[in-house]
Amino acid sequence: xxxxxxxxxxxxxxxxxxxxxxxxxxxxxxxxxxxxxxxxxxxxxxxxxxxxxxxxxxxxxxxxxxxxxxxxxxxxxxxxxxxxxxxxxxxxxxxxxxxxxxxxxxxxxxxxxxxxxxxxxxxxxxxxxxxxxxxxxxxxxxxxxxxxxxxxxxxxxxxxxxxxxxxxxxxxxxxxxxxxxxxxxxxxxxxxxxxxxxxxxxxxxxxxxxxxxxxxxxxxxxxxxxxxxxxxxxxxxxxxxxxxxxxxxxxx
Amino acid sequence: xxxxxxxxxxxxxxxxxxxxxxxxxxxxxxxxxxxxxxxxxxxxxxxxxxxxxxxxxxxxxxxxxxxxxxxxxxxxxxxxxxxxxxxxxxxxxxxxxxxxxxxxxxxxxxxxxxxxxxxxxxxxxxxxxxxxxxxxxxxxxxxxxxxxxxxxxxxxxxxxxxxxxxxxxxxxxxxxxxxxxxxxxxxxxxxxxxxxxxxxxxxxxxxxxxxxxxxxxxxxxxxxxxxxxxxxxxxxxxxxxxxxxxxxxxxxxxxxxxxxxxxxxxxxxxxxxxxxxxxxxxxxxxxxxxxxxxxxxxxxxxxxxxxxxxxxxxxxxxxxxxxxxxxxxxxxxxxxxxxxxxxxxxxxxxxxxxxxxxxxxxxxxxxxxxxxxxxxxxxxxxxxxxxxxxxxxxxxxxxxxxxxxxxxxxxxxxxxxxxxxxxxxxxxxxxxxxxxxxxxxxxxxxxxxxxxxxxxxxxxxxxxxxxxxxxxxxxxxxxxxxxxxxxxxxxxxxxxxxxxxxxxxxxxxxxxxxxxxxxxxxxxxxxxxxxxxxxxxxxxxxx
Numbered sequence: 016x017x018x019x020x021x022x023x024x025x026x027x028x029x030x031x032x033x034x035x036x037x038x039x040x041x042x043x044x045x046x047x048x049x050x051x052x053x054x055x056x057x058x059x060x061x062x063x064x065x066x067x068x069x070x071x072x073x074x075x076x077x078x079x080x081x082x083x084x085x086x087x088x089x090x091x092x093x094x095x096x097x098x099x100x101x102x103x104x105x106x107x108x109x110x111x112x113x114x115x116x117x118x119x120x121x122x123x124x125x126x127x128x129x130x131x132x133x134x135x136x137x138x139x140x141x142x143x144x145x146x147x148x149x150x151x152x153x154x155x156x157x158x159x160x161x162x163x164x165x166x167x168x169x170x171x172x173x174x175x176x177x178x179x180x181x182x183x184x185x186x187x188x189x190x191x192x193x194x195x196x197x198x199x200x201x202x203x204x205x206x207x208x209x210x211x212x213x214x215x216x217x218x219x220x221x222x223x224x225x226x227x228x229x230x231x232x233x234x235x236x237x238x239x240x241x242x243x244x245x246x247x248x249x250x251x252x253x254x255x256x257x258x259x260x261x262x263x264x265x266x267x
Numbered sequence: 268x269x270x271x272x273x274x275x276x277x278x279x280x281x282x283x284x285x286x287x288x289x290x291x292x293x294x295x296x297x298x299x300x301x302x303x304x305x306x307x308x309x310x311x312x313x314x315x316x317x318x319x320x321x322x323x324x325x326x327x328x329x330x331x332x333x334x335x336x337x338x339x340x341x342x343x344x345x346x347x348x349x350x351x352x353x354x355x356x357x358x359x360x361x362x363x364x365x366x367x368x369x370x371x372x373x374x375x376x377x378x379x380x381x382x383x384x385x386x387x388x389x390x391x392x393x394x395x396x397x398x399x400x401x402x403x404x405x406x407x408x409x410x411x412x413x414x415x416x417x418x419x420x421x422x423x424x425x426x427x428x429x430x431x432x433x434x435x436x437x438x439x440x441x442x443x444x445x446x447x448x449x450x451x452x453x454x455x456x457x458x459x460x461x462x463x464x465x466x467x468x469x470x471x472x473x474x475x476x477x478x479x480x481x482x483x484x485x486x487x488x489x490x491x492x493x494x495x496x497x498x499x500x501x502x503x504x505x506x507x508x509x510x511x512x513x514x515x516x517x518x519x520x521x522x523x524x525x526x527x528x529x530x531x532x533x534x535x536x537x538x539x540x541x542x543x544x545x546x547x548x549x550x551x552x553x554x555x556x557x558x559x560x561x562x563x564x565x566x567x568x569x570x571x572x573x574x575x576x577x578x579x580x581x582x583x584x585x586x587x588x589x590x591x592x593x594x595x596x597x598x599x600x601x602x603x604x605x606x607x608x609x610x611x612x613x614x615x616x617x618x619x620x621x622x623x624x625x626x627x628x629x630x631x632x633x634x635x636x637x638x639x640x641x642x643x644x645x646x647x648x649x650x651x652x653x654x655x656x657x658x659x660x661x662x663x664x665x666x667x668x669x670x671x672x673x674x675x676x677x678x679x680x681x682x683x684x685x686x687x688x689x690x691x692x693x694x695x696x697x698x699x700x701x702x703x704x705x706x707x708x709x710x711x712x713x714x715x716x717x718x719x720x721x722x723x724x725x726x727x728x729x730x731x732x733x734x735x736x737x738x739x740x741x742x743x744x745x746x747x748x749x750x751x752x753x754x755x756x757x758x759x760x761x762x763x764x765x766x767x768x769x770x771x772x773x774x775x776x777x778x779x780x781x782x783x784x785x786x787x788x789x790x791x792x793x794x795x796x797x798x799x800x801x802x803x804x805x806x807x808x809x810x
Contacts, residue, residue, distance in 0.1 A: 023497070052355070063646075063647075063800075063801070064643055064646065064647075064801060064804055066801040066802070067803075072647065083650050083800075084650030085650075085653055087647055087648070087649075087650050088650070090649060092643075094643060098641055098643060098644075098645065098808065099638070099641055100520055100580070100584075100638070100641040100644065101588075101639070101641065102584055102587040102588040103580070103587075107583070110580075112644060112648070113582050114572075114573070114575075114576035114650055115573060115576055115577075115645070115648040116377055117573070143587070159644065
């Protein structure tokens with residue numbers, strides 16, 4: 016996957032300012048950065064959900080904005096915000112999407128059953144999505160993104176607000192998926208998670224890529240990805256300093 | 268809790284003062300947020316003031332009328348009823364009353380209650396009520412004693428009304444904050460809409476009768492004057508006549524009712540702020556019940572492939588999503604009711620039944636906005652113009668599946684009711700042409716002018732800033748629909764002017780023309796949709 020000269024402005028504010036990036040295939044790629052760095056905007060433009068002001072995005076050799084049909088069949092997306100069809104049950108949602116993707120009915124049924132089972136959603140498959148918890152919604156979104164067996168999976172904050180049990184399940188499914196040679200690109204600001212899952216990372220801040228490459232290279236001499244990241248985005252020390260001296264200690 | 272400053276007991280008056288300032292700040296900031304909002308707020312104040320003054324003047328004019336005091340009693344009874352039910356419809360507007368926001372503060376129920384009561388006395392609603400209630404006591408207030416009683420009655424009624432409204436809102440807070448309750452609140456819009464038509468019908472019937480129309484009001488007052496807070500208004504009349512027993516009953520009863528309501532409010536508030544929120548409780552796994560079976564039955568009847576899938580989703584949403592359901596109920600109910608209203612008003616005609624086609628055709632408008640931000644899931648599966656065409660056609664077919672038979676039934680029904688079988692073919696032809704034209708215009712505007720429908724607010728169907736777009740697309744689309752239909756309308760008028768024998772031919776002509784329009788509209792909208800997916804997504808996910 017490659018990105019060349021990607022720009023996006025919202026009014027006065029520049030969200031993404033000229034990104035050039037090549038992501039390796041068959042890897043677990045982490046896109047990290049503080050809130051407002053432009054991760055979501057970048058992922059939306061890469062997946063065809065947001066039109067860039069300029070720039071070229073190619074996924075598996077196909078231009079996302081010139082040949083959307085070819086690309087949409089080959090990628091799976093879990094966007095931020097868990098926006099789903101709230102008034103369908105989990106099973107109905109997956110069935111509906113599978114049919115829209117043009118899969119035959121019995122194949123949709125088979126895949127839906129397995130995904131619901133593996134993701135531990137079978138017990139709630141007939142509940143409406145509007146009544147799901149955050150973890151259940153993330154897992155449903157992941158199932159929807161995997162249903163058509165894409166070559167590349169884009170996940171925006173897949174672990175945010177997810178309980179440890181669901182996180183472990185999601186992780187297991189993703190590891191199983193990349194082991195078969197597929198590519199996963201996911202954004203996160205939980206460094207420990209990125210460090211333990213990814214073999215390739217890109218660090219974003221203020222709409223630009225600050226560093227990218229294999230995990231060890233980006234981490235460099237720093238003791239952890241967390242401290243390397245803080246150094247890269249320019250955040251240091253204790254911001255409070257001597258202030259807040261009244262806080263704590265049981266006084267009034 | 269040792270050491271912190273938060274444990275100091277706050278006095279009722281200081282809490283009330285804080286709440287009052289909070290309420291005023293909230294009002295002020297609400298106004299500051301946008302021009303539309305400040306206009307709406309000033310507008311609501313002006314309207315409340317104008318109608319309040321109007322009510323006051325009418326009641327002053329009724330002074331001396333024999334039914335004047337009775338009218339006052341009925342007015343206060345109606346006002347109290349309004350206070351009881353309005354918060355359920357307009358609910359959650361007042362953040363100072365939301366117990367959920369206050370639960371972390373170290374407040375005792377009594378100061379909190381006083382503070383909330385004081386805060387809820389500020390606003391357009393209480394101003395309106397004050398004016399109305401002041402008017403209601405005018406016809407009965409004769410003499411010094413009655414005037415004193417009147418002043419007490421006004422204060423008491425205002426207090427009781429706000430307490431009643433707050434108590435019921437608090438008692439229903441659990442319902443209002445649950446999903447089922449919010450769904451119900453959306454549907455309550457229907458009650459208002461149909462209520463307006465009901466009032467419309469009522470006026471039509473009343474206008475047919477002779478007399479000054481106060482007879483029914485007196486009958487209502489005869490019952491209402493025994494029930495607080497309307498009994499307080501009757502006490503004013505009783506004071507003028509020297510019947511002190513009635514005065515004691517009227518004022519005392521209202522005071523007692525107010526006290527009981529306060530007690531109830533305090534209890535529910537305490538329970539609400541100490542009991543756990545049910546929404547975090549784990550729900551038991553649900554089994555595939557009748558719902559699944561019914562939908563499998565429906566699926567068997569729908570075509571294969573994308574068309575059937577889209578239709579099935581559209582029909583499921585028509586039933587399950589409260590806003591879509593309300594849209595459908597409005598179209599179907601109003602389509603049925605409007606010909607009836609016209610008939611009662613003496614304008615009964617088969618052509619008026621065409622309204623049903625127009626209302627059903629409106630369902631095609633802003634199709635993608637009805638998906639809310641779930642539209643990205645659809646966008647991910649649309650690659651070609653053909654996909655977009657199938658998507659739009661599936662939605663149009665779902666509308667047709669319900670709309671077509673319903674239109675036929677209403678038009679045939681009106682023809683039967685008016686015995687106007689002669690104008691059935693051209694009436695039905697016109698209705699079908701209109702349905703087709705609006706589906707076509709709806710498909711094109713869905714692609715060209717999408718806007719988002721906020722899901723969290725029951726009363727809002729357009730996100731802030733997109734109102735003009737929504738109105739433009741609906742009004743423009745309706746005009747376009749009318750223009751598209753013009754050939755059929757002209758043909759119908761001409762056929763009647765000629766007194767032609769071939770009016771039956773207008774049925775197949777209208778139906779065929781409608782079908783052609785719908786097809787053409789979908790054909791035009793499909794490439795537009797496919798090319799504008801990111802723009803549509805951005806427009807419908809704005810909130």
